[in-house]
Amino acid sequence: MAAWSERLAGVRGVLLDISGVLYDGGEGGGAAIAGSVEAVARLKRSRLKVRFCTNESQKSRADLVGLLRRLGFDVSEGEVTAPAPAACLILKQRGLRPHLLVHDGVRSEFDQIDTSNPNCVVIADAGEDFSYRNMNKAFQVLMELENPVLFSLGKGRYYKETSGLMLDVGPYMKALEYACGIEAEVVGKPSPEFFKSALQEMGVEAHEAIMIGDDIVGDVGGAQQYGMRALQVRTGKFRPSDEHHPEVKADGYVDNLAEAVDLLLQHADK
Amino acid sequence: MAAWSERLAGVRGVLLDISGVLYDGGEGGGAAIAGSVEAVARLKRSRLKVRFCTNESQKSRADLVGLLRRLGFDVSEGEVTAPAPAACLILKQRGLRPHLLVHDGVRSEFDQIDTSNPNCVVIADAGEDFSYRNMNKAFQVLMELENPVLFSLGKGRYYKETSGLMLDVGPYMKALEYACGIEAEVVGKPSPEFFKSALQEMGVEAHEAIMIGDDIVGDVGGAQQYGMRALQVRTGKFRPSDEHHPEVKADGYVDNLAEAVDLLLQHADK
Known part of the structure; x- marks a missing residue:
């Protein structure tokens, strides 16, 4: 695989999946994934544009954002693209x-x-x-x-x-x-219209954007189909067999969002 | 379409679907479909072999036969091929x-x-x-x-x-x-193994057998795939669009089991 510097060159905007990347749902609302709160904060302090792109459809955007803020995330309703x-x-x-x-x-x-x-x-x-x-x-x-x-x-x-x-x-x-x-x-993901509206709201073209998600088909495959790059995190619903998926190959696999953000801050927008 | 005499020539055995052909399930066990009790009795008095071939999987065979007998049908457990x-x-x-x-x-x-x-x-x-x-x-x-x-x-x-x-x-x-x-x-239907065992238990070859059912795919399509003929009744789950199904064409469409039996007694095994 090409070096990270090559794979991430020219990235100006980042779409973040929420469930399985920022946090895992569950009893009492769920738990933040280790390092993700800080990773989001670092990303938002950088020159990269950031938007959240979720298929969450059990909660309203307001409730989802309320939960994420209680878990420590810096996120507002206007930053979230959601299917409802x-x-x-x-x-x-x-x-x-x-x-x-x-x-x-x-x-x-x-x-x-x-x-x-x-x-x-x-x-x-x-x-x-x-x-x-x-x-x-x-x-x-x-x-x-x-x-x-x-x-x-x-x-x-x-x-x-x-x-x-x-x-x-x-x-x-x-x-x-x-x-x-x-x-x-x-x-919702992987529908092209959904990625289109998320990118429009972020103000970034597909070839300048990268999706970070835990779903090899919905996040990674969908984003690539739409002309974006995509990383899969080894958190959330990730399973080792995803790295040998018969149809979808991510532009990179990272242990978690923190590692993805490390790499992006080092190599993107160069 | 060819005359009934041609379509039913050489039929020696009849496989009867149960739900939607003999009776419709529902409150209090359900209700016999008009004419079906007599139709089964006439078929069993004829020279044709008869067997019941059902995908019923909510009830045990014993319970199903008990219900059918209460509705007036002449049927015993040993005559029923069922998936469980x-x-x-x-x-x-x-x-x-x-x-x-x-x-x-x-x-x-x-x-x-x-x-x-x-x-x-x-x-x-x-x-x-x-x-x-x-x-x-x-x-x-x-x-x-x-x-x-x-x-x-x-x-x-x-x-x-x-x-x-x-x-x-x-x-x-x-x-x-x-x-x-x-x-x-x-x-169960439309699996070939299932039709095979029903025909073996009836002692009739596929080309000598006809299936009567209300399901254009599971009953009619499945039986035809296995080399049998098949009639669809316009009772049970039948919908008018079934007669224009894109893939399956029954060997005949009849209003109900009573009409199917009329035709069989007139034209089969000749």
């Missing part, structure tokens, strides 16, 4: 009224959205709310539509909590796709 | 110890199976037991195995109860396949 607000924009633009299968924690993001007489379904990481009854209701709504439209806030396979691996929204998206014979529209 | 007993055979042959994600109603079928220290997962139509917690547990068991093995008792998309369409096991199989990056082994 992006979905609301799409729903408004297309005049769609969703049936929501989402966690109670994120429901407030949809307060301004008309959910009467639904003509589409939005699913997010609903956690325990992915009951048979709720899944069946979403299925029945879709089957009654002439043109069933399903939005999925991300399509991650699983994420890591302090207690272990947890099913993410992706498997449930696949379940509804198969049940209804349809294909979902993904709002 | 077929799965038990496979587990024993391969020395596998399953983690079971199944409905309580079918658990007794696995009484003789060692479920300690599981090295595979078996999922069936678990209904309300497809909770997030249970799905996550099955996922975690699979992710801890070096070679994760997942058996799915059928892969139906949905079925019809008297109250409406209900998600079947297939969507949940797809969810676990996607979450773990694996492919399930299906025990």
Whole structure:
């Protein structure tokens, strides 16, 4: 592999995944990953632009930022690109009224959205709310539509909590796709539109930006598809087999965000 | 389409799907589909061989037969090919110890199976037991195995109860396949091994047999793949769009089992 100086040359902006990179969720809100609080602070003091790009869909942006600040992170709502607000924009633009299968924690993001007489379904990481009854209701709504439209806030396979691996929204998206014979529209990583809006908000072109995430497909593969570079951290849901993924090869693998920031501060924007 | 006499010529054995053909499940056990009790009786009085071939995996064979008899059907346990007993055979042959994600109603079928220290997962139509917690547990068991093995008792998309369409096991199989990056082994229709055992138990070759079902893919497509003929009934989960399915064309579409039996008694085995 080329030297880090070559791999990181010309990077001006950094997109940071949150869960598994900054912190691991779990009991009591979760725990910061060692070194990440300081790494974010160092990055923000540097000449590099920084933005947070998450598929978190259990919590509203306000709640997520509140949690991160309690864990010591310097982050504000305006710095976070998240799928629920992006979905609301799409729903408004297309005049769609969703049936929501989402966690109670994120429901407030949809307060301004008309959910009467639904003509589409939005699913997010609903956690325990992915009951048979709720899944069946979403299925029945879709089957009654002439043109069933399903939005999925991300399509991650699983994420890591302090207690272990947890099913993410992706498997449930696949379940509804198969049940209804349809294909979902993904709002969130790895959708190109989502990276596009995060980069626009950061004011950096794709070829000048790097994504740092723990998901080899959603973070690394998605960012590379969009013309960015991407590093995978060996924290969060990282598994050793990710370094031999059959389709996706990161521009680099680092032990954690702290190491990524060391390398960026040394080699980027040169 | 050719005349019925041509389409049904040489049929000596009939495989009957149960749910959606004999009865629709639902409150209080469900209700016989009009004309089906008599149709089964007429078929059994004829020269044609008859066997029941179901993907029912919420109930044990004993409970299913008990319910059908209460609804008036002439059927015994020995006449029913069902996925749970077929799965038990496979587990024993391969020395596998399953983690079971199944409905309580079918658990007794696995009484003789060692479920300690599981090295595979078996999922069936678990209904309300497809909770997030249970799905996550099955996922975690699979992710801890070096070679994760997942058996799915059928892969139906949905079925019809008297109250409406209900998600079947297939969507949940797809969810676990996607979450773990694996492919399930299906025990039940449309697996060729399953049709093979049903035909062996009936003593009829595939080219002499016809399947009657309400599932255009699982019943009709599966049976045709195995070299049988197949009729779709317009009861149960049938939807008008099934008659224009992009991949599967039944050898005939009939309003219900009674019409299928009328035609068979008139034209088969000639």
